[in-house]
Amino acid sequence: MRVKPWQYAVTIVLIFLGIFMSVQFRTQEIMASSLEMQRPEDLLSIWRSLKDKQEQLADTLNSLEQESASLSQQSNLSRDSEAKLRRDIELLQMLVGEVPIHGQGITITFTGDSPLIYLDLVDLVNELIVTGVEAVAVNDFRITAMSAIYFREDGTSTYLTVDGKQLLYPIVVKAIGNPATLEKGLTFPGGLIENLATYGITPVIEKRDDLVLPATEQPDWHYAFPASKK
């Protein structure tokens, strides 16, 4: 069947019509919902409901901001607490000998020819404590609260011990603290050094800028426990 010319024309017109109609429909849709097309009363009520929503959102935002501020404040507080805890922990670790420490101080050295007995070392450590020493080590054995300076007999010889460990000569006592103060605490007239000298014991005292004292193993308790709160 041959297409007649008039059929071409109609087809073209109809296509044009179709496009036109769909565009029209779209435009109508847009225009119908466009704000400009609303009645003023309708626009007002749209605006009011938006305003209500805005107030709600502002309230939510406000309470979230308060929550965030309080979280931030708490985090500052806990950061401060943490810092203080760490400082306190560090102090006690140094005190109990859990960590190696260093600082200025003095050394007291006894050579093998001194008739040293363990009580002399006990006296020495005690004198250092009286003078405000911060930490003591004897032959690099750190002295702690329950450290015992004692002796052991091994056949014919006797040797000195710290916490059961043998002390070999020269015996070097390291003490951290103010060097001048510590030295004076030992060498004042009638003090320990004078006393030892009467027994023929003459240790050498040296002031030092930086002494390193090692840490020590912490004791296990088998009998003592923190007291239960009554």
Added chain:
Amino acid sequence: MRRVAGWQVNLTIVCVFLGFLLAWQYQVQASRQESSGTSQNTDLVSLIERMEMENQNLEVKIADLRQTIDSAQSRAEEGKSTLSSLEQTLRRLQVQAGLVPVEGPGIRILLDDNNAGAQAAKESGLPYNPEKFIIHDKDILYLVNELKAYGAEAIAVNGQRITNMMSDVRCVGTVILVNSTRLAPPFVIEAIGSPERLYEAVLTGSEYPYLKAREFPVSISQEELLTLPAHSGSINMQIARPVEGGVAGES
């Protein structure tokens, strides 16, 4: 008249329809311009559009803030558990340092001045040296050291807890000070540890038998439960500092 062809009729109908559409479109356009021509509408419209934008901004802020709060809360949780493990560490160290009261079995030693002996010596008319009849700081110091050598885990003298580097025993004149606190006789030394071991150590040691032989009033007993107070002094650590980074890789 020539007959009108079918297609011409159709075309006419279509064109008329088209015409209506065009007319309608024109009318709508016209009325649109009419109603938007009022300034009231323009203001309201722009207010509405502005409000919509503000609301959108608020929603974005709210979403961001919620996220910030979320991550802050999970950091806070982590922080809490760090704090509590630090607190545990601190507590352990306080116990080790003698800053917490402790209890346990052990022994109790009583030492007193030999007042009876002093009295007798005074009355005897012979030269009287009061020093020989009182307990000296060294007696206490050496006895405490002996207890440490035989496994004492905690020691207190007249309620003064012996701790590291803070507990000296000395005398000023005839007054004995422990932890820089004046103590008066009788002296009670309590030590927590194996009661049998400590008991035997003291009885066979150098200090106690010596005092007993010189007729000082001394006694020792094994105890099932002793309670020793915490050390209450301050800690003196101004000069000492921890050694930085003992681990390889840190300077």
